[in-house]
Amino acid sequence: MEIQFVLNGKKVTADVQPDAVLLDVVRGLGCKSVKCGCETTNCGLCTVWIDGKSSLSCSVLAARVDGHEVTTLEGVEEEAAELGRFLAAEGAEQCGFCSPGFIMNVLAMMRELENPDLDEIKEYLAGNLCRCTGYMSQLRAIQKYMEAKQTEQCMEVPA
Known part of the structure; x- marks a missing residue:
């Protein structure tokens, strides 16, 4: 499925699988600051902001950010x-x-x-x-x- 969202101030489009997590999508789009540490929402390494709020990108389906704004350390x-x-x-x-x-x-x-x-x-x-x-x-x-x-x-x- 295709999703569109704003990543660090720029509108992006990504083709994602229904079960894709945001962590993998933003890393695939070049945001290497977002890390995978535990895959259990316990470490905070994958923290991004979704519409200005901290979120653990390892636990967010990428499809959920369609039409939203995502900010990484970059x-x-x-x-x-x-x-x-x-x-x-x-x-x-x-x-x-x-x-x-x-x-x-x-x-x-x-x-x-x-x-x-x-x-x-x-x-x-x-x-x-x-x-x-x-x-x-x-x-x-x-x-x-x-x-x-x-x-x-x-x-x-x-x-």
């Missing part, structure tokens, strides 16, 4: 790079396998929650597994990134 590269600098500064950089899904969820959380506290951050990111670093350095980086973004927004508000 679609938010500037924001991802900025967050990546904060992760690196805290010693929380990862091998690259887990980080795309993790970054997608952090950015989604920032859009969804207003000033989340540490417990809310932990709860929101509970489905993201990392095998390379300790979570404390990641949490410090997220908090510092959020503080920097808030300061940046405050400076943009006209007096």
Whole structure:
């Protein structure tokens, strides 16, 4: 079956089987940041946004995104790079396998929650597994990134 959707701001058409999962379709369209880690919705590596909401692409039939908007890490590269600098500064950089899904969820959380506290951050990111670093350095980086973004927004508000 043929589906059409917006992928990272560009309209695309894909010929998919009825049982095709979104993970395989977006990777086939060149979005290699989306990884398969568990195929059981437990690791968060395959996180994408569907119409701006975090979704695990390994559990979404591709046919469901027909007419919708899908965003992968490739679609938010500037924001991802900025967050990546904060992760690196805290010693929380990862091998690259887990980080795309993790970054997608952090950015989604920032859009969804207003000033989340540490417990809310932990709860929101509970489905993201990392095998390379300790979570404390990641949490410090997220908090510092959020503080920097808030300061940046405050400076943009006209007096």
